[in-house]
Amino acid sequence: MFIGEVVGNVWGQYKHPSLDNKRLLLVQPIDPLTEKKLGDPVMAVDGDVQSGPGSIVLVIDEGSSARQILGDDKAPVRTIICGVIDSVCLQGKEKRYA
Numbered sequence: 185m186f187i188g189e190v191v192g193n194v195w196g197q198y199k200h201p202s203l204d205n206k207r208l209l210l211v212q213p214i215d216p217l218t219e220k221k222l223g224d225p226v227m228a229v230d231g232d233v234q235s236g237p238g239s240i241v242l243v244i245d246e247g248s249s250a251r252q253i254l255g256d257d258k259a260p261v262r263t264i265i266c267g268v269i270d271s272v273c274l275q276g277k278e279k280r281y282a
Contacts, residue, residue: 185246187216187269190239194227202259206230209265211243216272217279228263229254235265240281242267 194208207230213222228243231253235241243265244250250264251257270282 186213186222186243187272188213188226188241188243189219190235190237190241190265191225192237200260202254202256203229203261206254207236209235209237211241211263211265213243214240216269217274217277219279226263228265229261231264231266233265233268235268240269241265242269 188211190209191212192210194210196208209228209230210225211228212225214220215222226245229250233241243263244253245263247262250261251259253264253266254261271278271280
């Protein structure tokens with residue numbers, strides 16, 4: 185699980201049926217307090233949380249959990265956005281995003 189910023193959209197003409205009506209987004213992992221980029225962006229499915237470019241999100245990067253959120257054991261998914269973050273409190277410091 186990690187915190188990231190949605191930095192773009194992904195479009196594809198053909199998708200697996202379990203991804204019909206699901207948005208594919210690019211998420212840049214970040215440090216939650218400094219917003220410093222950590223690693224490369226990854227593609228993730230929006231888990232019906234209405235995230236979009238600029239959103240700070242909570243991402244699960246584990247296939248079984250992602251498939252449980254989608255409710256489809258056969259979905260070819262590993263990474264899913266499961267929440268939009270309003271604020272983070274870490275080591276006595278708070279960062280607000282909303």
